[in-house]
Amino acid sequence: MLNTPIRRTLTIAVLAGILLTGCDNSGPANAGMGAPMAMEVDVTTLHSQPVSLTTELSGRTSAYRIAEVRPQVSGIILERLFTEGSDVKAGQVLYRIDPASHKAEVAIAEAAVARARASESSARLKAKRYAELVKTNAISTQDHDDAQASLKQQQAEIASAQAQLDAARINLAYTEIKAPIAGRIGKSAITEGSLVTAQQSLALASIQQLNPLYVDMRQSTIELLRLKRSLADGSLVTVAGDKAVITLLLEDGSKHDQQGLLQFADVSVDESTGMVNLRAEVPNPDLFLLPGMFVRGELTEGERPQGLLVPQVAVTRTPNGHATVLTVDAENTVDLREIGISRAIGDQWLVESGLEDGVRVITAGTQKVRPGMTVRVSTPDTAKNDSQQNGAAANPVASQH
Numbered sequence: 001m002l003n004t005p006i007r008r009t010l011t012i013a014v015l016a017g018i019l020l021t022g023c024d025n026s027g028p029a030n031a032g033m034g035a036p037m038a039m040e041v042d043v044t045t046l047h048s049q050p051v052s053l054t055t056e057l058s059g060r061t062s063a064y065r066i067a068e069v070r071p072q073v074s075g076i077i078l079e080r081l082f083t084e085g086s087d088v089k090a091g092q093v094l095y096r097i098d099p100a101s102h103k104a105e106v107a108i109a110e111a112a113v114a115r116a117r118a119s120e121s122s123a124r125l126k127a128k129r130y131a132e133l134v135k136t137n138a139i140s141t142q143d144h145d146d147a148q149a150s151l152k153q154q155q156a157e158i159a160s161a162q163a164q165l166d167a168a169r170i171n172l173a174y175t176e177i178k179a180p181i182a183g184r185i186g187k188s189a190i191t192e193g194s195l196v197t198a199q200q201s202l203a204l205a206s207i208q209q210l211n212p213l214y215v216d217m218r219q220s221t222i223e224l225l226r227l228k229r230s231l232a233d234g235s236l237v238t239v240a241g242d243k244a245v246i247t248l249l250l251e252d253g254s255k256h257d258q259q260g261l262l263q264f265a266d267v268s269v270d271e272s273t274g275m276v277n278l279r280a281e282v283p284n285p286d287l288f289l290l291p292g293m294f295v296r297g298e299l300t301e302g303e304r305p306q307g308l309l310v311p312q313v314a315v316t317r318t319p320n321g322h323a324t325v326l327t328v329d330a331e332n333t334v335d336l337r338e339i340g341i342s343r344a345i346g347d348q349w350l351v352e353s354g355l356e357d358g359v360r361v362i363t364a365g366t367q368k369v370r371p372g373m374t375v376r377v378s379t380p381d382t383a384k385n386d387s388q389q390n391g392a393a394a395n396p397v398a399s400q401h
Contacts, residue, residue, distance in 0.1 A: 038376040041365035043328050044311055048357045051307030051350060053343070054298045056249075057278065059217030063210060063291045064281075067181045068203035069094060071196040072174040073102065084187045088179045088207060095177040095204060097196065102172040109165035116161040120154035127151040183209035184287070208291060213284040215248065215260065217297050218275040224265075246280045248289075249296040258283040262299065308351040314361045315341065315349055325355070326362040328375060334362070336371040 075097035082094050130147040133139045179185070186206045190196065196204070248256035260282030269276055280297060282289070289295075314325050318338075327335045339354030355361070360377075362369070369375055 038332075038374050039365060039368045040376045040378050041328070041362045041369060042378050043360040044314065044363050045358060045360050046308055046310060046351075046355060048306045048308055051304045051309065051345065053301045053304055053350075054247075055219070055223060055301055057217040057219055057297050057299055059215050059278075059295060059297055061282075061289050061291055061293045061295060062214045062216055063183075063208035064212050064214060065181050065183065065209035067179075067183075067207045069177060069179070069185075069205045069207065070200060070203055071095075071097065071177055072198055073097060073171045074197045075099075075101070075175060075195075077190060077192050077194045077196060080188055080192060082185055082188075082205075084185065084205075086185060088182065088185050090179055090182045092179045093176045094179055094185070097175040097177065099172055099175040102168065102175055106165065106168040106172050109161065109168040112161040113158065113165050116154065116157040120151070120158050123147070123151040123154040177204065179207055181207055181209055183207045210287050210290070211284045212260075212281050213289050213291070214263075215246070215280045215282055215295060215297055217278045217280070217299075218270075218273075219265075219278055219299075221269055221274050221276060224276055245300040246282070247298040247300075248282060249298065251294055256282065256289065256295075258285070304350075306357075308355060308357065309345055309348040310339070310341070310351050310355060310361060311363050312344070312347050312349055314363045314366070315339070316366070323349075326366050326369065326371070327355075328360045328362060328377060332375050332377060334369050334371050334373045334375055 077095055078098050079096040080094070081096065082088055082092070088094070127147040127150070130139060130144045134141060134144040184207070186208070188205050189202055190204055244262040246260045246262055248260070250256060260280045262278060262280045264279055266277035278299075280299075310325060315323050316325070318324060322338050323341050324336055324338050327337055329335060337354050340352035341349040342352050343350040362375075364378075365375075
């Protein structure tokens with residue numbers, strides 16, 4: 001038997017040999033695992049496409065026409081003939097004033113006309129007789145001239161009396177206060193039995209025409225100048241002739257189902273705000289919109305024939321606020337680009353500079369890669385993203401907030 005120390009030494013030698021053999025066998029495997037794997041990313045290929053550009057402006061609605069109802073003669077209100085808040089037609093009777101005194105004025109004027117006509121008849125016969133007598137020198141020429149003048153005076157009296165009769169009849173007609181325009185009438189300021197006076201300052205009621213409706217907005221001169229420059233250099237073309245199309249966004253975020261047209265821009269700039277007043281006309285057939293409502297108008301400026309859109313998920317910001325994207329070249333190498341963007345179009349940005357048609361940008365996996373790395377492009381996701389990008393080209397609309 002071997003001594004214990006010798007036996008211990010042999011055991012240690014055998015164990016060391018086994019460990020060294022194991023380390024030698026694992027060397028090739030570890031060398032293979034040390035090679036880095038290419039990271040997988042999703043990309044979208046950008047394509048130029050026509051982009052419709054819009055500007056979003058805030059404003060308020062106003063009635064197309066407003067008419068304040070006032071009495072044109074004095075008297076006591078006998079009847080109110082409309083329902084507050086209802087629609088009325090032009091010429092519809094709204095109030096009736098007590099006509100008794102005005103009927104009496106008409107009767108007085110009619111009597112004055114009859115008296116003037118009787119006097120004219122007598123003067124006409126006298127002038128006719130004097131015209132025969134003056135031929136035989138039976139009367140003086142002065143008497144003949146006086147008779148002719150008296151006839152003309154009586155004829156003038158008839159005309160004056162007739163005018164007074166017409167005025168009395170007009171005042172009698174004014175005892176029925178009628179709607180000057182068609183529209184929706186508001187609340188009545190008076191009730192039956194109230195005394196009203198001609199041309200009083202207090203309006204009895206107000207009528208507003210609600211179809212169509214005006215939308216009054218304001219645009220900064222900076223945006224107006226930018227728009228004019230874009231139209232001048234050809235980068236922007238109009239899509240509705242001389243008038244821009246406007247779509248209304250209501251306070252609850254919904255869209256009005258009728259599009260309007262911009263009617264005019266004011267000829268002067270508000271010096272205190274640097275804004276220009278704009279007015280659009282919007283159809284309102286169901287009277288859903290009411291005057292005074294706050295709305296936002298998407299004003300269609302024109303179309304950019306070669307617009308380039310990049311998904312917002314692909315864009316990041318540097319600490320100084322510059323927009324950047326990661327692109328993939330033909331060798332699948334990642335590159336960092338600083339780009340210029342201007343407007344949001346749904347979930348995309350409108351590119352002004354830094355990218356060109358056909359470039360591939362990374363939309364998923366940006367946190368795992370760095371510029372200069374080689375990546376593996378996810379082919380199925382790329383096809384999906386490209387189809388979404390091309391589908392968005394069917395109706396892209398850019399909005400300037």
